[in-house]
Amino acid sequence: MPATRVSSTEAADRLIRELRAEHGELVFHQSGGCCDGSAPMCFPRGDFRIGGGDVLLGEVAGVPFYMGGAQFAFWKHTHLTVDVVPGRGSGFSLEAPRGVRFLVRSRVLTTEELRELGEPV
Protein backbone atom coordinates (compact mmCIF):
# COMPACT_ATOMS: atom_id res chain seq x y z
CA MET A 1 0.00 0.00 0.00
CA PRO A 2 1.42 3.43 -0.85
CA ALA A 3 2.40 5.66 2.04
CA THR A 4 -0.10 8.30 3.10
CA ARG A 5 -0.02 11.26 5.44
CA VAL A 6 -3.59 10.97 6.59
CA SER A 7 -6.20 8.24 6.94
CA SER A 8 -9.41 7.72 8.88
CA THR A 9 -11.16 5.23 11.10
CA GLU A 10 -14.36 3.46 10.06
CA ALA A 11 -16.31 5.54 12.56
CA ALA A 12 -14.93 8.73 11.01
CA ASP A 13 -15.77 7.46 7.51
CA ARG A 14 -19.36 6.77 8.55
CA LEU A 15 -19.71 10.24 10.01
CA ILE A 16 -18.16 11.84 6.93
CA ARG A 17 -20.66 10.01 4.72
CA GLU A 18 -23.55 11.24 6.87
CA LEU A 19 -22.26 14.81 6.84
CA ARG A 20 -21.77 14.70 3.09
CA ALA A 21 -25.34 13.49 2.61
CA GLU A 22 -26.54 16.43 4.69
CA HIS A 23 -24.19 19.22 3.59
CA GLY A 24 -22.78 18.22 0.20
CA GLU A 25 -19.07 18.15 -0.60
CA LEU A 26 -16.78 18.74 2.39
CA VAL A 27 -13.27 19.83 3.27
CA PHE A 28 -11.10 19.29 6.35
CA HIS A 29 -8.73 21.89 7.71
CA GLN A 30 -6.49 21.03 10.63
CA SER A 31 -6.64 23.76 13.25
CA GLY A 32 -4.02 24.93 15.70
CA GLY A 33 -4.02 27.08 18.81
CA CYS A 34 -6.41 27.63 21.67
CA CYS A 35 -9.53 25.82 22.87
CA ASP A 36 -10.66 23.55 20.08
CA GLY A 37 -7.31 23.96 18.36
CA SER A 38 -5.14 21.09 17.20
CA ALA A 39 -8.36 19.41 16.05
CA PRO A 40 -9.55 18.92 12.48
CA MET A 41 -12.39 21.14 11.31
CA CYS A 42 -14.90 19.88 8.77
CA PHE A 43 -16.66 22.47 6.59
CA PRO A 44 -18.85 22.52 3.49
CA ARG A 45 -16.39 22.72 0.62
CA GLY A 46 -16.07 26.29 -0.60
CA ASP A 47 -17.14 27.76 2.74
CA PHE A 48 -13.65 27.80 4.18
CA ARG A 49 -11.27 29.43 1.73
CA ILE A 50 -8.18 27.32 1.18
CA GLY A 51 -5.20 29.64 0.92
CA GLY A 52 -2.07 29.50 -1.18
CA GLY A 53 -0.09 28.52 1.91
CA ASP A 54 -2.23 25.53 2.80
CA VAL A 55 -0.91 22.04 2.16
CA LEU A 56 -3.07 19.17 0.94
CA LEU A 57 -2.13 16.13 3.02
CA GLY A 58 -4.43 13.72 1.23
CA GLU A 59 -8.05 12.64 1.35
CA VAL A 60 -10.13 10.90 3.99
CA ALA A 61 -13.26 9.16 2.70
CA GLY A 62 -12.92 11.27 -0.42
CA VAL A 63 -12.68 14.55 1.51
CA PRO A 64 -9.52 16.65 1.01
CA PHE A 65 -7.57 17.30 4.20
CA TYR A 66 -5.55 20.53 4.45
CA MET A 67 -3.25 22.14 6.95
CA GLY A 68 -1.56 25.55 7.07
CA GLY A 69 1.93 25.36 5.58
CA ALA A 70 3.76 26.71 8.63
CA GLN A 71 2.00 24.18 10.84
CA PHE A 72 2.73 21.38 8.38
CA ALA A 73 6.44 22.07 8.76
CA PHE A 74 6.12 20.84 12.36
CA TRP A 75 3.77 17.95 11.53
CA LYS A 76 5.21 16.48 8.33
CA HIS A 77 7.07 13.64 10.05
CA THR A 78 3.84 12.26 11.49
CA HIS A 79 0.91 10.32 10.10
CA LEU A 80 -2.58 11.40 11.09
CA THR A 81 -5.65 9.25 11.57
CA VAL A 82 -8.95 11.08 11.69
CA ASP A 83 -11.17 9.57 14.36
CA VAL A 84 -14.38 10.62 16.06
CA VAL A 85 -15.19 10.75 19.79
CA PRO A 86 -18.21 11.81 21.82
CA GLY A 87 -17.92 15.47 22.65
CA ARG A 88 -19.04 18.95 21.99
CA GLY A 89 -16.28 20.68 20.10
CA SER A 90 -16.52 24.37 19.41
CA GLY A 91 -15.62 26.28 16.33
CA PHE A 92 -17.84 25.85 13.29
CA SER A 93 -17.10 22.21 12.47
CA LEU A 94 -20.18 20.50 11.03
CA GLU A 95 -20.31 17.45 13.27
CA ALA A 96 -20.49 19.21 16.65
CA PRO A 97 -24.32 19.45 16.88
CA ARG A 98 -24.42 15.64 16.69
CA GLY A 99 -22.59 15.40 20.01
CA VAL A 100 -19.43 14.06 18.44
CA ARG A 101 -16.11 15.60 17.48
CA PHE A 102 -13.45 14.74 14.94
CA LEU A 103 -10.03 14.13 16.46
CA VAL A 104 -6.61 13.28 15.03
CA ARG A 105 -4.52 10.46 16.37
CA SER A 106 -0.91 10.47 15.29
CA ARG A 107 2.09 8.28 14.85
CA VAL A 108 5.60 8.90 13.57
CA LEU A 109 6.03 8.03 9.88
CA THR A 110 8.50 5.23 9.27
CA THR A 111 11.73 5.80 7.38
CA GLU A 112 10.28 3.96 4.39
CA GLU A 113 7.14 6.09 4.42
CA LEU A 114 9.13 9.32 4.71
CA ARG A 115 11.30 8.28 1.79
CA GLU A 116 8.25 7.44 -0.29
CA LEU A 117 6.64 10.79 0.60
CA GLY A 118 9.77 12.61 -0.45
CA GLU A 119 10.71 13.80 3.05
CA PRO A 120 14.34 13.87 4.17
CA VAL A 121 15.20 10.87 6.35
Place this chain on the structure above:
Amino acid sequence: MTYVPPNHDGAIVRFRARYENFIGGDWVKPAKGQYFEDITPVTGRAFCEVARGSSADIETALDAAHGAKAAWGKTSAGDRASVLWKIADRIEQNLEKLAVAESWENGKPVRETLAADLPLVVDHFRYFAGCIRAQEGGVSELDGDTVAYHFHEPLGVVGQIIPWNFPLLMAAWKLAPALAAGNCVVIKPAEQTPATMMMLMDLVGDLLPPGVVNVVNGFGVEAGKPLASNKRIAKIAFTGETTTGRLIMQYASENLIPVTLELGGKSPNVFFEDVFAKDDDFADKALEGFAMFALNQGEVCTCPSRALVQESILGQFVERAVARTKRHVPGNPLDPKTTVGAQASNDQLEKILAYIDIGKKEGAKVLTGGGRAELPGDLAKGYYVQPTIFQGTNEMRVFQEEIFGPVVSLAPFRDFDHAIKTANETLYGLGAGVWTRDGNTAYRAGRAIEAGRVWTNCYHLYPAHAAFGGYKQSGIGRENHRMMLAHYQQTKNLLVSYSPKAMGFF
Protein backbone atom coordinates in the same frame (compact mmCIF):
# COMPACT_ATOMS: atom_id res chain seq x y z
CA MET B 1 -14.97 22.29 53.02
CA THR B 2 -16.09 20.91 49.69
CA TYR B 3 -18.99 22.80 48.15
CA VAL B 4 -22.21 20.87 47.68
CA PRO B 5 -22.78 20.19 43.97
CA PRO B 6 -25.28 22.62 42.43
CA ASN B 7 -28.97 21.69 42.58
CA HIS B 8 -28.39 19.36 45.54
CA ASP B 9 -29.74 19.93 49.06
CA GLY B 10 -27.66 22.55 50.80
CA ALA B 11 -26.03 23.82 47.58
CA ILE B 12 -25.44 27.54 47.20
CA VAL B 13 -25.97 27.23 43.44
CA ARG B 14 -29.20 26.35 41.75
CA PHE B 15 -29.16 26.23 37.96
CA ARG B 16 -32.48 26.47 36.20
CA ALA B 17 -33.61 23.24 34.57
CA ARG B 18 -33.62 25.06 31.25
CA TYR B 19 -32.14 28.31 29.94
CA GLU B 20 -33.69 30.21 27.06
CA ASN B 21 -31.82 32.83 25.07
CA PHE B 22 -31.60 36.29 26.59
CA ILE B 23 -32.78 38.79 23.99
CA GLY B 24 -34.09 42.33 24.39
CA GLY B 25 -34.05 42.00 28.16
CA ASP B 26 -36.25 38.90 28.14
CA TRP B 27 -35.89 35.15 28.14
CA VAL B 28 -36.82 34.10 24.64
CA LYS B 29 -37.42 30.54 23.47
CA PRO B 30 -35.28 29.44 20.54
CA ALA B 31 -37.09 29.74 17.20
CA LYS B 32 -36.73 26.05 16.45
CA GLY B 33 -37.71 25.03 19.98
CA GLN B 34 -34.58 22.92 20.36
CA TYR B 35 -32.34 22.58 23.42
CA PHE B 36 -29.11 20.80 24.23
CA GLU B 37 -27.83 19.24 27.42
CA ASP B 38 -25.17 20.97 29.46
CA ILE B 39 -22.73 18.45 30.89
CA THR B 40 -20.55 18.98 33.94
CA PRO B 41 -17.07 17.59 33.37
CA VAL B 42 -16.85 16.98 37.10
CA THR B 43 -19.01 13.88 36.78
CA GLY B 44 -19.75 13.68 33.06
CA ARG B 45 -23.49 14.11 33.69
CA ALA B 46 -25.96 16.64 32.30
CA PHE B 47 -27.25 19.24 34.77
CA CYS B 48 -29.45 21.56 32.71
CA GLU B 49 -30.71 22.30 29.21
CA VAL B 50 -29.78 25.29 27.13
CA ALA B 51 -31.39 26.83 24.05
CA ARG B 52 -29.98 25.52 20.79
CA GLY B 53 -30.10 28.77 18.86
CA SER B 54 -30.05 29.17 15.10
CA SER B 55 -29.81 31.97 12.57
CA ALA B 56 -33.41 33.04 13.34
CA ASP B 57 -32.43 33.66 16.98
CA ILE B 58 -29.33 35.58 15.93
CA GLU B 59 -31.57 37.79 13.74
CA THR B 60 -33.97 38.37 16.65
CA ALA B 61 -31.02 39.29 18.86
CA LEU B 62 -29.67 41.64 16.22
CA ASP B 63 -33.09 43.26 15.91
CA ALA B 64 -33.05 43.90 19.65
CA ALA B 65 -29.47 45.19 19.58
CA HIS B 66 -30.16 47.54 16.68
CA GLY B 67 -33.28 48.75 18.46
CA ALA B 68 -31.20 49.66 21.49
CA LYS B 69 -28.08 51.05 19.88
CA ALA B 70 -29.12 54.66 19.31
CA ALA B 71 -30.12 55.23 22.92
CA TRP B 72 -27.20 53.30 24.44
CA GLY B 73 -24.69 54.96 22.14
CA LYS B 74 -25.95 58.36 23.25
CA THR B 75 -26.07 57.45 26.93
CA SER B 76 -23.46 59.56 28.68
CA ALA B 77 -20.12 57.98 29.48
CA GLY B 78 -20.90 58.63 33.13
CA ASP B 79 -24.16 56.69 32.98
CA ARG B 80 -22.61 53.84 31.02
CA ALA B 81 -19.78 53.65 33.54
CA SER B 82 -22.34 53.60 36.31
CA VAL B 83 -24.05 50.58 34.74
CA LEU B 84 -20.72 48.75 34.46
CA TRP B 85 -19.91 49.58 38.04
CA LYS B 86 -23.28 48.24 39.20
CA ILE B 87 -22.70 45.05 37.22
CA ALA B 88 -19.35 44.68 38.99
CA ASP B 89 -21.00 45.22 42.37
CA ARG B 90 -23.73 42.69 41.64
CA ILE B 91 -21.15 40.10 40.59
CA GLU B 92 -19.10 40.79 43.67
CA GLN B 93 -22.16 40.32 45.88
CA ASN B 94 -22.73 36.92 44.22
CA LEU B 95 -19.10 36.00 43.76
CA GLU B 96 -19.09 32.74 45.68
CA LYS B 97 -22.19 31.47 43.94
CA LEU B 98 -20.87 32.32 40.46
CA ALA B 99 -17.48 30.83 41.32
CA VAL B 100 -19.02 27.51 42.32
CA ALA B 101 -21.26 27.52 39.25
CA GLU B 102 -18.29 28.20 36.99
CA SER B 103 -16.34 25.42 38.62
CA TRP B 104 -19.21 22.98 38.14
CA GLU B 105 -19.78 23.82 34.50
CA ASN B 106 -16.16 24.09 33.39
CA GLY B 107 -14.42 21.68 35.75
CA LYS B 108 -11.88 24.20 37.02
CA PRO B 109 -10.98 24.22 40.71
CA VAL B 110 -13.13 26.47 42.83
CA ARG B 111 -9.96 27.81 44.47
CA GLU B 112 -9.19 29.38 41.09
CA THR B 113 -12.67 30.72 40.37
CA LEU B 114 -12.87 32.23 43.87
CA ALA B 115 -9.39 33.77 43.76
CA ALA B 116 -9.00 34.61 40.09
CA ASP B 117 -11.83 34.18 37.58
CA LEU B 118 -14.58 36.03 39.42
CA PRO B 119 -12.49 38.75 41.12
CA LEU B 120 -11.00 39.46 37.69
CA VAL B 121 -14.46 39.69 36.14
CA VAL B 122 -15.28 42.36 38.73
CA ASP B 123 -11.94 44.08 38.11
CA HIS B 124 -12.50 44.29 34.35
CA PHE B 125 -15.95 45.83 34.60
CA ARG B 126 -14.64 48.42 37.06
CA TYR B 127 -11.55 49.12 34.99
CA PHE B 128 -13.52 49.86 31.84
CA ALA B 129 -16.03 51.90 33.85
CA GLY B 130 -13.06 54.05 34.85
CA CYS B 131 -11.46 54.00 31.42
CA ILE B 132 -14.43 55.41 29.59
CA ARG B 133 -14.67 58.29 32.05
CA ALA B 134 -11.00 59.07 31.61
CA GLN B 135 -10.95 58.76 27.84
CA GLU B 136 -10.57 62.02 25.99
CA GLY B 137 -10.89 62.94 22.35
CA GLY B 138 -8.36 65.11 20.61
CA VAL B 139 -7.94 68.62 19.32
CA SER B 140 -5.31 69.32 16.68
CA GLU B 141 -4.62 72.92 15.83
CA LEU B 142 -3.57 72.74 12.18
CA ASP B 143 -3.15 76.48 11.82
CA GLY B 144 -4.58 79.55 13.46
CA ASP B 145 -8.00 79.09 11.84
CA THR B 146 -8.22 75.34 11.31
CA VAL B 147 -8.88 72.75 13.96
CA ALA B 148 -9.28 68.97 13.76
CA TYR B 149 -11.47 67.52 16.48
CA HIS B 150 -11.39 63.80 17.16
CA PHE B 151 -14.38 62.17 18.80
CA HIS B 152 -14.84 58.57 19.85
CA GLU B 153 -18.07 57.03 18.68
CA PRO B 154 -19.39 53.51 19.25
CA LEU B 155 -19.32 51.06 16.35
CA GLY B 156 -22.99 50.19 16.93
CA VAL B 157 -23.79 46.50 17.21
CA VAL B 158 -20.94 44.03 17.65
CA GLY B 159 -20.73 40.24 17.74
CA GLN B 160 -18.69 38.34 20.31
CA ILE B 161 -17.90 34.63 20.45
CA ILE B 162 -16.67 33.40 23.81
CA PRO B 163 -14.49 30.36 24.58
CA TRP B 164 -15.14 27.73 27.21
CA ASN B 165 -11.94 27.89 29.23
CA PHE B 166 -12.79 30.98 31.31
CA PRO B 167 -16.45 31.41 30.36
CA LEU B 168 -17.32 34.40 32.54
CA LEU B 169 -13.93 36.07 32.49
CA MET B 170 -13.61 35.87 28.70
CA ALA B 171 -17.12 37.27 28.40
CA ALA B 172 -16.14 40.12 30.73
CA TRP B 173 -12.98 40.85 28.73
CA LYS B 174 -15.13 41.38 25.68
CA LEU B 175 -18.32 42.83 27.16
CA ALA B 176 -16.78 45.46 29.40
CA PRO B 177 -14.91 47.45 26.73
CA ALA B 178 -17.71 47.02 24.18
CA LEU B 179 -20.35 48.31 26.57
CA ALA B 180 -18.14 51.07 27.94
CA ALA B 181 -17.57 52.28 24.40
CA GLY B 182 -21.34 52.45 23.86
CA ASN B 183 -21.95 49.38 21.72
CA CYS B 184 -24.79 46.89 21.86
CA VAL B 185 -23.72 43.28 21.84
CA VAL B 186 -24.87 39.92 20.58
CA ILE B 187 -22.81 37.33 22.39
CA LYS B 188 -22.53 33.61 21.74
CA PRO B 189 -21.07 31.64 24.66
CA ALA B 190 -19.26 28.37 24.05
CA GLU B 191 -21.48 25.32 23.72
CA GLN B 192 -19.48 23.55 26.45
CA THR B 193 -20.14 26.28 28.99
CA PRO B 194 -23.31 28.20 28.23
CA ALA B 195 -25.05 28.24 31.62
CA THR B 196 -22.99 30.55 33.81
CA MET B 197 -23.43 33.35 31.26
CA MET B 198 -27.18 32.86 31.59
CA MET B 199 -26.86 32.84 35.37
CA LEU B 200 -25.00 36.13 35.02
CA MET B 201 -27.80 37.59 32.92
CA ASP B 202 -30.23 36.44 35.61
CA LEU B 203 -28.22 38.50 38.07
CA VAL B 204 -27.42 41.64 36.06
CA GLY B 205 -29.99 41.68 33.24
CA ASP B 206 -32.10 44.29 35.04
CA LEU B 207 -29.17 46.71 35.18
CA LEU B 208 -28.93 46.97 31.40
CA PRO B 209 -31.42 48.63 29.06
CA PRO B 210 -33.19 45.91 27.02
CA GLY B 211 -31.29 44.96 23.89
CA VAL B 212 -27.89 46.24 25.00
CA VAL B 213 -26.66 42.72 25.77
CA ASN B 214 -28.23 39.76 23.99
CA VAL B 215 -27.09 36.20 24.54
CA VAL B 216 -27.79 33.47 22.02
CA ASN B 217 -26.61 29.97 22.82
CA GLY B 218 -26.05 27.12 20.44
CA PHE B 219 -23.45 25.37 18.36
CA GLY B 220 -20.77 27.14 16.36
CA VAL B 221 -22.04 26.13 12.96
CA GLU B 222 -25.66 26.86 13.85
CA ALA B 223 -25.42 30.05 15.91
CA GLY B 224 -21.80 31.26 15.79
CA LYS B 225 -21.55 31.26 12.03
CA PRO B 226 -24.78 33.24 11.40
CA LEU B 227 -23.48 35.79 13.90
CA ALA B 228 -19.92 36.01 12.57
CA SER B 229 -21.05 36.20 8.95
CA ASN B 230 -23.91 38.62 9.58
CA LYS B 231 -24.17 41.86 7.63
CA ARG B 232 -25.67 43.62 10.63
CA ILE B 233 -22.63 43.50 12.90
CA ALA B 234 -20.03 46.24 12.82
CA LYS B 235 -17.28 44.12 14.33
CA ILE B 236 -16.64 40.56 15.44
CA ALA B 237 -14.49 39.46 18.36
CA PHE B 238 -13.45 35.85 18.76
CA THR B 239 -11.29 33.80 21.07
CA GLY B 240 -10.54 30.30 19.86
CA GLU B 241 -8.32 28.53 17.38
CA THR B 242 -6.63 29.35 14.11
CA THR B 243 -8.86 27.66 11.54
CA THR B 244 -12.02 29.22 12.95
CA GLY B 245 -10.08 32.47 13.32
CA ARG B 246 -9.35 32.38 9.60
CA LEU B 247 -12.97 31.59 8.82
CA ILE B 248 -14.12 34.52 10.94
CA MET B 249 -11.70 36.86 9.17
CA GLN B 250 -12.96 35.50 5.89
CA TYR B 251 -16.57 36.28 6.81
CA ALA B 252 -15.50 39.69 8.09
CA SER B 253 -13.74 40.38 4.80
CA GLU B 254 -17.00 39.72 2.97
CA ASN B 255 -18.68 42.37 5.12
CA LEU B 256 -15.63 44.65 5.38
CA ILE B 257 -15.76 44.80 9.16
CA PRO B 258 -12.90 44.68 11.68
CA VAL B 259 -12.07 41.66 13.76
CA THR B 260 -10.19 41.04 16.95
CA LEU B 261 -8.90 37.53 17.48
CA GLU B 262 -7.18 35.68 20.26
CA LEU B 263 -6.09 32.31 18.94
CA GLY B 264 -3.83 30.77 21.52
CA GLY B 265 -0.16 30.03 21.80
CA LYS B 266 2.58 27.71 22.86
CA SER B 267 4.15 29.84 25.48
CA PRO B 268 7.79 29.44 26.46
CA ASN B 269 8.66 29.71 30.14
CA VAL B 270 12.38 30.44 30.27
CA PHE B 271 14.44 29.68 33.38
CA PHE B 272 17.96 31.12 33.45
CA GLU B 273 20.59 29.44 35.61
CA ASP B 274 20.64 32.10 38.31
CA VAL B 275 17.13 31.19 39.51
CA PHE B 276 18.83 28.61 41.73
CA ALA B 277 21.76 30.82 42.72
CA LYS B 278 20.21 30.78 46.19
CA ASP B 279 17.73 28.43 47.78
CA ASP B 280 15.35 31.17 48.81
CA ASP B 281 11.85 32.51 48.24
CA PHE B 282 12.71 33.45 44.67
CA ALA B 283 13.81 29.91 43.77
CA ASP B 284 10.53 28.68 45.20
CA LYS B 285 8.61 31.31 43.26
CA ALA B 286 10.28 30.19 40.03
CA LEU B 287 9.22 26.60 40.68
CA GLU B 288 5.68 27.76 41.32
CA GLY B 289 5.94 29.58 37.99
CA PHE B 290 6.89 26.29 36.35
CA ALA B 291 4.00 24.41 38.00
CA MET B 292 1.57 27.02 36.62
CA PHE B 293 1.33 24.84 33.51
CA ALA B 294 -1.45 23.00 35.31
CA LEU B 295 -3.44 26.12 36.16
CA ASN B 296 -6.95 25.64 34.84
CA GLN B 297 -5.85 22.11 33.83
CA GLY B 298 -3.68 23.73 31.17
CA GLU B 299 -6.76 25.05 29.39
CA VAL B 300 -5.30 28.51 29.07
CA CYS B 301 -4.20 30.14 25.83
CA THR B 302 -1.04 31.22 27.61
CA CYS B 303 -0.34 27.92 29.35
CA PRO B 304 3.43 27.92 29.96
CA SER B 305 3.62 24.64 28.11
CA ARG B 306 7.24 24.87 26.97
CA ALA B 307 9.67 25.05 29.87
CA LEU B 308 13.12 26.08 28.64
CA VAL B 309 15.76 25.49 31.29
CA GLN B 310 19.43 26.46 31.16
CA GLU B 311 21.40 23.21 30.89
CA SER B 312 23.77 24.08 33.77
CA ILE B 313 20.85 23.67 36.21
CA LEU B 314 18.89 21.07 34.27
CA GLY B 315 19.36 18.14 36.67
CA GLN B 316 18.49 20.12 39.76
CA PHE B 317 15.62 21.86 38.01
CA VAL B 318 14.05 18.64 36.76
CA GLU B 319 14.28 17.07 40.20
CA ARG B 320 12.68 20.03 41.94
CA ALA B 321 10.12 20.64 39.16
CA VAL B 322 8.92 17.05 39.27
CA ALA B 323 8.66 17.18 43.05
CA ARG B 324 6.74 20.45 42.82
CA THR B 325 4.40 19.07 40.18
CA LYS B 326 3.67 16.05 42.34
CA ARG B 327 2.44 18.43 45.01
CA HIS B 328 -0.50 19.32 42.77
CA VAL B 329 -3.75 18.06 44.22
CA PRO B 330 -5.97 16.57 41.51
CA GLY B 331 -9.55 15.95 42.48
CA ASN B 332 -13.02 17.30 42.92
CA PRO B 333 -13.08 20.87 41.55
CA LEU B 334 -15.55 21.87 44.28
CA ASP B 335 -12.98 21.05 46.99
CA PRO B 336 -11.02 24.24 47.73
CA LYS B 337 -7.88 22.14 48.28
CA THR B 338 -7.98 20.81 44.71
CA THR B 339 -5.44 22.45 42.39
CA VAL B 340 -6.11 20.41 39.24
CA GLY B 341 -9.74 19.79 38.33
CA ALA B 342 -11.48 18.25 35.34
CA GLN B 343 -10.86 18.94 31.65
CA ALA B 344 -13.81 20.80 30.23
CA SER B 345 -15.21 18.10 27.94
CA ASN B 346 -14.78 14.54 26.78
CA ASP B 347 -13.33 15.53 23.39
CA GLN B 348 -10.85 17.76 25.18
CA LEU B 349 -9.82 14.81 27.36
CA GLU B 350 -9.42 12.59 24.30
CA LYS B 351 -7.37 15.20 22.48
CA ILE B 352 -4.99 15.58 25.42
CA LEU B 353 -4.55 11.82 25.67
CA ALA B 354 -3.87 11.69 21.90
CA TYR B 355 -1.12 14.28 22.40
CA ILE B 356 0.41 12.42 25.30
CA ASP B 357 0.43 9.41 22.98
CA ILE B 358 2.27 11.16 20.12
CA GLY B 359 4.68 12.71 22.63
CA LYS B 360 5.67 9.25 23.78
CA LYS B 361 5.86 7.97 20.19
CA GLU B 362 8.14 10.84 19.21
CA GLY B 363 10.48 9.82 21.98
CA ALA B 364 9.79 12.49 24.56
CA LYS B 365 10.54 11.22 28.05
CA VAL B 366 7.71 11.24 30.58
CA LEU B 367 9.11 12.69 33.80
CA THR B 368 5.82 12.46 35.67
CA GLY B 369 2.17 11.83 34.88
CA GLY B 370 1.49 10.70 31.34
CA GLY B 371 -2.08 9.45 31.45
CA ARG B 372 -5.65 9.83 32.53
CA ALA B 373 -6.23 10.35 36.25
CA GLU B 374 -8.59 7.77 37.69
CA LEU B 375 -10.66 9.29 40.47
CA PRO B 376 -13.12 7.46 42.70
CA GLY B 377 -16.88 7.58 43.15
CA ASP B 378 -18.91 10.19 41.30
CA LEU B 379 -15.76 11.56 39.71
CA ALA B 380 -14.95 8.29 37.91
CA LYS B 381 -16.82 9.40 34.81
CA GLY B 382 -15.37 12.91 34.88
CA TYR B 383 -12.55 14.05 32.61
CA TYR B 384 -9.30 14.07 34.58
CA VAL B 385 -5.68 14.06 33.40
CA GLN B 386 -2.50 13.65 35.45
CA PRO B 387 -0.22 16.70 35.44
CA THR B 388 2.41 15.60 32.96
CA ILE B 389 5.98 16.68 32.26
CA PHE B 390 7.69 15.65 29.03
CA GLN B 391 11.36 16.16 28.36
CA GLY B 392 12.32 16.39 24.71
CA THR B 393 13.27 18.79 21.94
CA ASN B 394 11.54 21.85 20.57
CA GLU B 395 10.69 20.40 17.16
CA MET B 396 8.53 17.65 18.69
CA ARG B 397 4.83 18.12 18.24
CA VAL B 398 4.20 18.30 21.99
CA PHE B 399 6.43 21.41 21.92
CA GLN B 400 4.65 22.95 18.97
CA GLU B 401 0.94 22.45 19.48
CA GLU B 402 -1.38 23.77 22.06
CA ILE B 403 -2.43 20.64 23.91
CA PHE B 404 -4.72 22.61 26.20
CA GLY B 405 -4.13 20.16 29.00
CA PRO B 406 -1.94 19.95 32.12
CA VAL B 407 1.06 18.98 30.02
CA VAL B 408 4.40 20.79 29.88
CA SER B 409 7.29 19.96 27.58
CA LEU B 410 10.74 20.72 28.96
CA ALA B 411 13.95 21.24 27.01
CA PRO B 412 17.37 22.58 27.95
CA PHE B 413 19.13 25.59 26.38
CA ARG B 414 22.82 26.49 26.35
CA ASP B 415 22.92 30.27 26.59
CA PHE B 416 20.86 33.44 26.14
CA ASP B 417 20.83 33.32 22.33
CA HIS B 418 19.86 29.67 22.29
CA ALA B 419 17.05 30.37 24.75
CA ILE B 420 15.61 33.17 22.64
CA LYS B 421 15.93 31.23 19.41
CA THR B 422 14.12 28.25 20.91
CA ALA B 423 11.49 30.45 22.56
CA ASN B 424 10.71 32.04 19.19
CA GLU B 425 10.63 28.80 17.21
CA THR B 426 6.85 28.59 17.33
CA LEU B 427 3.95 29.68 15.17
CA TYR B 428 2.51 31.61 18.08
CA GLY B 429 3.36 34.58 20.25
CA LEU B 430 0.80 35.15 22.96
CA GLY B 431 2.54 34.74 26.30
CA ALA B 432 5.97 33.93 27.65
CA GLY B 433 7.71 33.76 30.99
CA VAL B 434 11.23 34.83 31.93
CA TRP B 435 12.81 33.91 35.26
CA THR B 436 16.13 35.40 36.33
CA ARG B 437 17.64 37.42 39.16
CA ASP B 438 19.50 39.57 36.64
CA GLY B 439 17.59 42.67 35.55
CA ASN B 440 19.57 43.04 32.33
CA THR B 441 18.90 39.47 31.29
CA ALA B 442 15.25 39.84 32.16
CA TYR B 443 14.88 42.99 30.10
CA ARG B 444 16.77 41.71 27.08
CA ALA B 445 14.94 38.38 27.07
CA GLY B 446 11.58 40.05 27.49
CA ARG B 447 12.18 42.34 24.54
CA ALA B 448 13.62 39.59 22.35
CA ILE B 449 10.82 37.08 22.77
CA GLU B 450 8.17 37.54 20.10
CA ALA B 451 5.07 37.47 22.27
CA GLY B 452 2.44 39.98 23.26
CA ARG B 453 3.05 39.50 26.96
CA VAL B 454 6.23 38.44 28.70
CA TRP B 455 5.64 37.73 32.35
CA THR B 456 8.89 38.54 34.07
CA ASN B 457 9.50 36.73 37.34
CA CYS B 458 5.80 35.97 37.51
CA TYR B 459 3.24 34.11 35.44
CA HIS B 460 -0.50 33.80 34.83
CA LEU B 461 -1.46 37.20 36.20
CA TYR B 462 -4.34 38.77 34.26
CA PRO B 463 -5.09 42.16 35.76
CA ALA B 464 -7.06 44.74 33.88
CA HIS B 465 -4.72 47.61 32.89
CA ALA B 466 -2.07 45.33 31.29
CA ALA B 467 -2.50 44.73 27.56
CA PHE B 468 -3.06 41.14 26.47
CA GLY B 469 -2.87 39.87 22.91
CA GLY B 470 -0.80 38.02 20.41
CA TYR B 471 2.08 38.27 17.99
CA LYS B 472 2.29 36.00 14.95
CA GLN B 473 -0.59 33.48 14.64
CA SER B 474 -1.84 34.26 18.15
CA GLY B 475 -4.20 36.93 16.97
CA ILE B 476 -5.06 40.57 16.50
CA GLY B 477 -5.89 43.17 19.13
CA ARG B 478 -5.08 43.89 22.76
CA GLU B 479 -7.62 43.13 25.46
CA ASN B 480 -7.69 44.06 29.15
CA HIS B 481 -6.44 47.57 28.51
CA ARG B 482 -7.76 50.98 27.55
CA MET B 483 -6.39 50.34 24.07
CA MET B 484 -9.16 47.77 23.60
CA LEU B 485 -11.63 50.65 23.51
CA ALA B 486 -10.14 51.60 20.15
CA HIS B 487 -11.21 48.20 18.82
CA TYR B 488 -14.81 49.05 19.74
CA GLN B 489 -14.88 52.65 18.58
CA GLN B 490 -14.97 54.71 15.45
CA THR B 491 -12.99 57.90 15.21
CA LYS B 492 -14.98 60.89 14.08
CA ASN B 493 -12.89 63.76 12.83
CA LEU B 494 -14.48 67.15 12.47
CA LEU B 495 -12.16 69.29 10.40
CA VAL B 496 -13.28 72.84 11.06
CA SER B 497 -12.30 76.13 9.51
CA TYR B 498 -12.86 79.20 11.68
CA SER B 499 -11.76 81.53 8.92
CA PRO B 500 -14.45 83.76 7.38
CA LYS B 501 -12.42 84.11 4.17
CA ALA B 502 -12.54 81.93 1.04
CA MET B 503 -9.58 79.64 0.47
CA GLY B 504 -8.78 81.46 -2.76
CA PHE B 505 -8.65 78.33 -4.96
CA PHE B 506 -11.51 79.27 -7.25
